[in-house]
Amino acid sequence: MGTSSRCVASCACSLLVPDARAGRLARLTEALGAAHLDALLITSLPNIRYLTGFSGTSALLVVTARDALFITDFRYQTQAAAEVEAVATVHIEPQSLWTGLWRLLPGHPAVEIVGFESVHLVHRDFQRLLEAGSRWQWRPASDLVEDQRERKDSDEVALISEAAQIAVRALARTLPEVRAGLTELAIAGVLEHALRVEGSEGFPFPSIVASGARSALPHARSSSKRVHEGDLLLLDFGAEYRGYCADVTRTFVVGRATPEQREIHETVRIANERAVAGIRPGMRGRDADALARSYIEQRGLGELFGHSLGHGLGLEVHEAPRLSRVAETLLPPGAVVTIEPGIYRAGWGGVRIEDDVHLAPDGPVILTHFARELIELS
Amino acid sequence: MGTSSRCVASCACSLLVPDARAGRLARLTEALGAAHLDALLITSLPNIRYLTGFSGTSALLVVTARDALFITDFRYQTQAAAEVEAVATVHIEPQSLWTGLWRLLPGHPAVEIVGFESVHLVHRDFQRLLEAGSRWQWRPASDLVEDQRERKDSDEVALISEAAQIAVRALARTLPEVRAGLTELAIAGVLEHALRVEGSEGFPFPSIVASGARSALPHARSSSKRVHEGDLLLLDFGAEYRGYCADVTRTFVVGRATPEQREIHETVRIANERAVAGIRPGMRGRDADALARSYIEQRGLGELFGHSLGHGLGLEVHEAPRLSRVAETLLPPGAVVTIEPGIYRAGWGGVRIEDDVHLAPDGPVILTHFARELIELS
Numbered sequence: 001m002g003t004s005s006r007c008v009a010s011c012a013c014s015l016l017v018p019d020a021r022a023g024r025l026a027r028l029t030e031a032l033g034a035a036h037l038d039a040l041l042i043t044s045l046p047n048i049r050y051l052t053g054f055s056g057t058s059a060l061l062v063v064t065a066r067d068a069l070f071i072t073d074f075r076y077q078t079q080a081a082a083e084v085e086a087v088a089t090v091h092i093e094p095q096s097l098w099t100g101l102w103r104l105l106p107g108h109p110a111v112e113i114v115g116f117e118s119v120h121l122v123h124r125d126f127q128r129l130l131e132a133g134s135r136w137q138w139r140p141a142s143d144l145v146e147d148q149r150e151r152k153d154s155d156e157v158a159l160i161s162e163a164a165q166i167a168v169r170a171l172a173r174t175l176p177e178v179r180a181g182l183t184e185l186a187i188a189g190v191l192e193h194a195l196r197v198e199g200s201e202g203f204p205f206p207s208i209v210a211s212g213a214r215s216a217l218p219h220a221r222s223s224s225k226r227v228h229e230g231d232l233l234l235l236d237f238g239a240e241y242r243g244y245c246a247d248v249t250r251t252f253v254v255g256r257a258t259p260e261q262r263e264i265h266e267t268v269r270i271a272n273e274r275a276v277a278g279i280r281p282g283m284r285g286r287d288a289d290a291l292a293r294s295y296i297e298q299r300g301l302g303e304l305f306g307h308s309l310g311h312g313l314g315l316e317v318h319e320a321p322r323l324s325r326v327a328e329t330l331l332p333p334g335a336v337v338t339i340e341p342g343i344y345r346a347g348w349g350g351v352r353i354e355d356d357v358h359l360a361p362d363g364p365v366i367l368t369h370f371a372r373e374l375i376e377l378s
Numbered sequence: 379m380g381t382s383s384r385c386v387a388s389c390a391c392s393l394l395v396p397d398a399r400a401g402r403l404a405r406l407t408e409a410l411g412a413a414h415l416d417a418l419l420i421t422s423l424p425n426i427r428y429l430t431g432f433s434g435t436s437a438l439l440v441v442t443a444r445d446a447l448f449i450t451d452f453r454y455q456t457q458a459a460a461e462v463e464a465v466a467t468v469h470i471e472p473q474s475l476w477t478g479l480w481r482l483l484p485g486h487p488a489v490e491i492v493g494f495e496s497v498h499l500v501h502r503d504f505q506r507l508l509e510a511g512s513r514w515q516w517r518p519a520s521d522l523v524e525d526q527r528e529r530k531d532s533d534e535v536a537l538i539s540e541a542a543q544i545a546v547r548a549l550a551r552t553l554p555e556v557r558a559g560l561t562e563l564a565i566a567g568v569l570e571h572a573l574r575v576e577g578s579e580g581f582p583f584p585s586i587v588a589s590g591a592r593s594a595l596p597h598a599r600s601s602s603k604r605v606h607e608g609d610l611l612l613l614d615f616g617a618e619y620r621g622y623c624a625d626v627t628r629t630f631v632v633g634r635a636t637p638e639q640r641e642i643h644e645t646v647r648i649a650n651e652r653a654v655a656g657i658r659p660g661m662r663g664r665d666a667d668a669l670a671r672s673y674i675e676q677r678g679l680g681e682l683f684g685h686s687l688g689h690g691l692g693l694e695v696h697e698a699p700r701l702s703r704v705a706e707t708l709l710p711p712g713a714v715v716t717i718e719p720g721i722y723r724a725g726w727g728g729v730r731i732e733d734d735v736h737l738a739p740d741g742p743v744i745l746t747h748f749a750r751e752l753i754e755l756s
Contacts, residue, residue: 056597074684075596118502123494123518126501140501189574196567199602206580218453219434224577306452 020153021087024051029065031144037115039064039108040144041101041129044120046315047145049243053083060097061088062104064111071100098125102132115141143320150312150320151334156244157358157367160313160336163200163246164356164367167239170194171250171370178377180229180254184209187233188222195239204238204245204317215251216350218307229255232349233377238317245317247338248368249354254377264301264343265351265374271295271341272353275309276366281335281359285327292341293325301343310338313356335359336367398531399465402429407443409522415493417442417486418522419479419507422498424693425523427621431461438475439466440482442489449478476503480510493519521698528690528698529712534622535736535745538691538714541578541624542734542745545617548572549628549748556755558607558632562587565611566600573617582616582623582695593629594728596685607633610727611755616695623695625716626746627732632755642679642721643729643752649673649719650731653687654744659713659737663705670719671703679721688716691734713737714745 028051032040042061048054052061052068056076062069068088072080080090093100105111116129118140129138152160173194178187188209195203210220211227215234227233236249251268253261271292278291289309296305308324313336321331323339331337340354353372358365406429410418420439426432430439430446434454440447446466450458458468471478483489494507496518507516530538551572556565566587573581588598589605593612605611614627629646631639649670656669667687674683686702691714699709701717709715718732731750736743 079597116501118505119500121501122497123499123501123504124496124520126504127496127518140505142502185574185577185579189571192574193567193571196563196570196600199563201563201599202584203581219457221579222574 020155021051021053024148025063025068025087027148028063028144031147032063032065032115035115035141035144036113037139037141038111038113040115040141041117042120042145043117043125044145046319047117047120047149049315050145050149052088054080055083055243056080058097060101062101062114064108066108066110069104071097071104073097098128098132105133105136111136113137113139115139115144117145118142146320149314150332152314152336152358153334156314157334157336159242159244160246160356160358161367163239163241163244164248165369166195166198166200166241167237167246167248168368168370169198170200170237170239171235171248173197174235175252175375175377178227178233178252178254180227180231183224183226184211184214184222185224187227187235191235191237195237198239199241200239201242202240204240204247207238208234208236208249210234210236210350211254213347213349216344216346216348218344227254230258231255232261232351234350234352236352236354243315245313245315246356246368247313247317247354248356248370249340249342249352250370250372250375251351251353252375252377257374257376261349261351262374264345265353267296267299267301268341268343268351268353269372269374271305272339272355272372275339275341276355276357276364279331279337279339279357279359279364281331281333281361283331285321285323285329285331286325288323288331288337289325289327292339296341296343304343304345305341306344307342310340310354312337331359333359333361398533399429399431402526403441403446403465405526406441406522409525410441410443410493413493413519413522414491415517415519416489416491418493418519419495420498420523421495421503422523424697425495425498425527427693428523428527430466431464432458433461433621434458436475438479440479440492442486444486444488447482449475449482451475476506476510483511483514489514491515491517493517493522495523496520524698527692528710530692530714530736531712534692535712535714537620537622538624538734538736539745541617541619541622542626543747544573544576544578544619545615545624545626546746546748547576548578548615548617549613549626551575552613553630553753553755556605556611556630556632558605558609561602561604562589562592562600563602565605565613569613569615573615576617577619578617579620580618582618582625585616586612586614586627588612588614588728589632591725591727594722594724594726596722605632608636609633610639610729612728612730614730614732621693623691623693624734624746625691625695625732626734626748627718627720627730628748628750628753629729629731630753630755635752635754639727639729640752642723645674645677645679646719646721646729646731647750647752649683650717650733650750653717653719654733654735654742657709657715657717657735657737657742659709659711659739661709663699663701663707663709664703666701666709666715667703667705670717674719674721682721682723683719684722685720688718688732690715709737711737711739
């Protein structure tokens with residue numbers, strides 16, 4: 001992610017980023033007060049990036065009521081100065097990040113009770129807190145940053161939208177190259193090349209190119225199977241732009257589609273359309289899931305839609321909120337979520353159509369503009 | 379990693395895999411006895427893959443003195459049956475993996491003291507052990523599986539070697555496409571396409587394509603910077619074959635090299651050559667590091683080689699052993715390690731040459747066969 005220093009230096013969004021980060025830190029400080037914590041130790045790199053702009057892979061962040069301490073290693077000296085200094089005190093630690101923590105924390109005598117991220121700290125590091133950090137009281141905390149990250153601001157939506165545009169442009173470049181006889185891996189290669197040419201900084205998850213019966217596997221990656229005439233071809237892939245992710249799926253037929261392939265595809269397409277049109281902030285996750293699921297169930301195919309409708313999207317490709325049969329929490333305004341109904345028949349194949357949607361105050365806004373009707377690739 | 383069921387079904391290595399796994403489980407059982415543990419809860423997916431062959435992304439494994447319990451979710455029912463059943467009892471858990479654990483563990487009354495992987499279990503899951511699992515005694519454990527993984531058997535070396543061949547074939551395909559004017563991201567795309575065409579199952583780490591002064595950044599990824607005539611061009615990338623990783627770096631000049639570029643490149647090449655020729659099992663990691671470092675220091679450039687010489691390679695792209703200035707542990711026979719000296723001059727550029735080497739009993743065996751002399755790309 002060495003590209004992000006460019007972002008701070010030159011892109012249009014850079015003027016807004018420092019303000020956004022200051023607001024995020026201020027809101028976190030309020031949340032700390034409500035949780036009776038003097039400080040929070042942040043070990044999740046996406047959370048650190050959200051709060052400080054740091055795009056590297058080695059850092060600790062401590063946020064107190066008064067300030068933010070950022071600790072990284074010598075490799076990131078220049079980058080941390082460019083990305084982080086506007087909102088946090090940067091410390092370059094020659095030994096380990098933990099050594100830096102024990103050196104710096106005593107300089108904040110008002111800090112006694114410190115939260116840590118229970119789902120982002122391994123047991124060995126928890127032991128460090130109890131041993132080397134025995135003079136502080138350590139309290140497990142959850143979702144203090146993630147809760148904020150659910151509601152995207154307009155700059156974040158613009159970055160996700162750019163990632164989505166990279167993804168769909170790459171897909172458009174890829175389709176003319178697809179033909180029977182190629183392996184799934186080779187098609188993944190064409191797609192990934194196109195993603196890079198269009199500007200994707202990385203691959204947020206392993207691309208799925210699954211053909212024929214393999215398209216019914218809920219956990220497929222790409223294999224050396226060759227694509228045959230008549231195969232369903234499912235492409236599920238991501239793009240990354242300035243740290244923000246897009247996640248898109250389309251399913252095609254190589255050659256002419258059978259009536260059954262057409263019918264299943266059309267059912268999934270309508271389920272996707274209904275969910276995209278009907279989803280609103282303030283709805284429970286399970287009710288959003290039902291927008292698509294109820295239609296598939298009406299068609300007698302509910303058993304074949306074995307996963308949830310979607311998930312939040314942002315600095316991570318899977319984040320809150322969840323859109324599933326059991327999600328009771330309300331979808332916050334500003335969230336960006338995937339809508340990805342699917343129908344999978346073991347031994348036959350599967351169809352999934354996935355879009356990224358911003359839950360804007362005035363209604364849902366689709367970020368992934370690419371045909372949803374069945375395309376026959378010839 | 380949906381491809382691995384193919385492996386069990388069809389590849390030559392499949393005949394040997396069940397035996398290898400049984401031996402690994404038996405050695406782990408011995409290690410448990412020595413550590414006074416009745417069982418080990420394994421949460422690291424690479425460790426689970428090593429012991430059982432499972433290539434999916436959701437599983438828990440418990441190894442006791444008598445047997446191995448494998449827990450996964452419904453998505454992996456077919457795959458787990460194909461990959462795991464020969465060496466462990468497979469349980470498909472409809473709720474969470476943890477629910478499965480609390481259901482199954484009481485069936486083993488002899489198990490009282492259970493180790494867990496301290497560096498592979500987040501605090502929240504550790505809390506689960508103390509709360510839902512309060513009838514057992516939980517003990518943090520480290521490296522019980524990783525210690526075995528350091529010594530590769532011949533099947534593992536063959537798989538890493540295949541990944542290495544994929545990597546160098548992809549590099550050979552890529553070079554004719556490189557020219558001034560392309561962005562680093564576009565070159566990454568060409569390389570990643572070639573990796574897929576050659577059969578790489580994935581990208582073990584984000585490919586680094588760094589040109590000009592960016593080649594001196596120790597943490598560079600690929601950016602939208604265009605490559606210019608005369609630039610150093612550093613490519614550091616991986617390949618994956620049946621779960622095993624290769625990791626290769628070569629540095630080129632786009633157009634004609636300057637005398638300084640030639641001189642730095644030649645220094646790195648000789649440092650690489652000395653380390654590859656001199657490394658032996660039984661040597662301390664720091665002594666292996668010194669094979670290359672001492673030469674670079676003799677040339678007065680020691681300050682510009684700011685990282686360690688290399689690392690182990692296997693199911694993970696970074697694993698034990700370490701080859702660094704401070705590594706006191708001995709290199710075990712059978713390890714596969716990277717040898718990757720580099721020289722980096724800020725603002726000017728950097729050169730790194732990285733090979734993968736098997737520490738065979740009879741001496742080091744290079745797995746990455748690709749020219750190390752400076753190539754000028756035109």
